[in-house]
Amino acid sequence: MISASNLTKYYGDFRAVNNISFSINEGEITGLLGPNGAGKTTTLRMLTCYLKPTQGTILIDNVKTSENPLKVKELIGYLPESAPIYGDMIVYDYLLYAASLRGITDSEKKIAEIALLCGIREVMHKNISELSKGYKQRVGLAHAMLHDPKILILDEPTSGLDPNQIIEIRRLIKEIGKRKTVILSTHILSEVEATCDRVIIINNGNIAADDYTANLHSSSARQNRIIVKITGADYGALSRTLASIDGAGPVEELHGGALTGASVAVSAGKDIRPDIFNAVKENGWTLYEMALEQQSLESIFRQLTTGGENHES
Amino acid sequence: MSHREAAVIMKRELRAYFTSPVAYIVIALFLVFNGFFFFKDFFYFRQAEMRSFFQRLPLFFAVFVPALTMRLFSEEKHSGSIEILLTMPVTTYDAVIGKFLAGSVFAALSLAPTLLYMITVIFVGSPDPGPLLGGYIGALFLGASYAAIGVCVSSSTKNQVTAFIIALAVNLTLWLMSNVTVFLPSKLRFLEYFGIDFHFQNIAKGLIDFRDLVYFLSIIVIAVIAAVKIIDERKK
Structure with a gap:
């Protein structure tokens, strides 16, 4: 058309x-x-x-x-x-x-x-x-x-x-x-x-x-993030532990609150939540929160548009 | 380009004139000024004639017509409605000609009340019909030429005041060209032929000469083509 x-x-x-x-x-x-x-x-x-x-x-x-x-x-x-x-x-x-x-x-x-x-x-x-x-x-x-x-x-x-x-x-x-x-x-x-x-x-x-909007959603499923919030360790220890888990992508620090927070990217079709739970347990930390965050169109948009700018500058 | 689209645009613009107070104010002022001078001659000098009316007209119209035409494109550019107009199935020529015709028709309509002067003059005196007829025919061409210039200038700016002032300056320049040549050396006297007053006064004498009509028509054609070019310039 x-x-x-x-x-x-x-x-x-x-x-x-x-x-x-x-x-x-x-x-x-x-x-x-x-x-x-x-x-x-x-x-x-x-x-x-x-x-x-x-x-x-x-x-x-x-x-x-x-x-x-x-x-x-x-x-x-x-x-x-x-x-x-x-x-x-x-x-x-x-x-x-x-x-x-x-x-x-x-x-x-x-x-x-x-x-x-x-x-x-x-x-x-x-x-x-x-x-x-x-x-x-x-x-x-x-x-x-x-x-x-x-x-x-x-x-x-x-x-x-x-x-x-x-x-x-x-x-x-x-x-x-x-x-x-x-x-x-x-x-x-x-x-x-x-x-x-x-x-x-x-x-x-x-x-x-x-x-298609539907496709963007499903492709974004491959780039989910898991939010982990614990006490008992600083961010450095937490991020090292998370990064060592098989299937985990880059780890980002989450600021705010008394808890130590990190957000870890997970690769396609792999659920590493049990591994995270076990790792936290082994280290003797206290797990307050663990959530799977599905990437919205909004974050795809942010990624694409701000990423583009970084490339050019 | 087709007649229908230009006619539709002209009708809309004429309607817009009659729904806004500006046009009425402009016409009223035009009539007040003309009436003052006409009846001053009529009662004070006891002259039952329209010669001085037609003598003043090129100068009066030079001021009044831009006030009528200034909004034609400037307003559309300012509000953005030009985008709707030009994305309808019309050519830029349709739009320019429609608006030019609306301005010309409205200028002609503003002359209609002055027909009362003519009636008065015919009743009281015994005027020569040639100059009367020639005067009005010339006035229509004069109004149309100024309207074309006004539309052309209006197409170049978003600001109505700017459109008014530039069109006024162009009109006055054309008017002056006929009237300042007296002060020029004889070699430059030919500039007179470029002046609008010179050609208007020829027609207003009752002599409808082909050359004078060609002068007015060339102004109209040049201004319309220039307006189309100016508007299409945005595309590039």
């Missing part, structure tokens, strides 16, 4: 996006995840023909953006960050304007349908500048879906919303995602976990990871 190859974007000398390639299949909800300034918005703007890539090509439904931007724009519904829609219009007029600009014929019926789906029926005759952020976002979403596009591109659709609105918008996106290809960008990890089938993590203009 969407395929981008070797996309690069320079703003003057600054490289915002660096030679990234990805392809997205029909019917997937894909999250573009990355810290602020990673190149998410730039990537989306290139997909929507707002920006021209410095290098690389984008195919949307087998149409090249560089060759037929008008056709591509017809296929896409786009909601830019913070939904910058005309404040001087009432919602209904705005949607009517968008419909006529897109050449939609039965616009009144279409608007009524979309208003129902997006839950904006009660604000149809309000001025857009008077709407709350949540409603404004929904009007932007309604605008993006008015022409029933195959692809929906949403730039930070939930930023600045309160928790209830966030849940509402996510529900709406999931609902829409059943019938359409959706790409959304976000820097909130739980959002990707909650809504997306697939995640592309971008950092410093590079793709740091590209996988």
Whole structure:
């Protein structure tokens, strides 16, 4: 459905996006995840023909953006960050304007349908500048879906919303995602976990990871950590003991509290908890806590994004 | 580029003019100033004619039209709505021409109340119809040229005040070119032909000359193309 190859974007000398390639299949909800300034918005703007890539090509439904931007724009519904829609219009007029600009014929019926789906029926005759952020976002979403596009591109659709609105918008996106290809960008990890089938993590203009959310979870299972908290020994002794156990990875010190704490990485499919218990017992220490910590998407993200920076500097 | 998209954008912009107070204020000021000068001549000098109205118009429009056009792109750039506009299936030409037409139509509408002066003049005196007709036709071209310049300048900045001041400066320069040549050596007199007032006054005499129309049309075409280039520059 969407395929981008070797996309690069320079703003003057600054490289915002660096030679990234990805392809997205029909019917997937894909999250573009990355810290602020990673190149998410730039990537989306290139997909929507707002920006021209410095290098690389984008195919949307087998149409090249560089060759037929008008056709591509017809296929896409786009909601830019913070939904910058005309404040001087009432919602209904705005949607009517968008419909006529897109050449939609039965616009009144279409608007009524979309208003129902997006839950904006009660604000149809309000001025857009008077709407709350949540409603404004929904009007932007309604605008993006008015022409029933195959692809929906949403730039930070939930930023600045309160928790209830966030849940509402996510529900709406999931609902829409059943019938359409959706790409959304976000820097909130739980959002990707909650809504997306697939995640592309971008950092410093590079793709740091590209996988299905389910796979990322299972691959992260290979990098679990065990938290051990004891008394009776200092960290040095504890870490030596833990490191000597077969299957244990690097050990990190855990600070805080009166207990001596360490966190040890464990390699795939191996449970070393009985060994740790025995080691503690042999040394005559007192075990206060031992917990298996499954790595969340959050820590994968932290690892990938901060690790990338270290490499470059 | 198609007529439909440009027309839809023009309609939206015209509607926006009528929902914001700014445009009404600008038109009211325009009419107050013109009315003051017109009726001063009318009652004080007992002149039932519109010649001085058309003489002042290039200068008046040079100030008023930028006030109407300054928001057309600057506001969109400031709020970010330009991103939505340009990711809809429209070309940059559609957007620029739609906005240029809205500015021109609104400038023309602001002239509509001055038709009352014309009616007054026709009733009271016996004016020559040529200059009246020529004056209004010239005024439409004049407004459209200033509107094109205003749109072009507005496309280059996020700040409406900057857009206003730069467009005003460009307009005044064009106006001055016709009016300062008296002070220039005769070799430089040709600069007069670049002045907007020179061409407007030709038409306002009632002589609708092809060359004068070409002058206005070239300003419009150049400004529209420049605006498209400026807006597309962001893509690079």
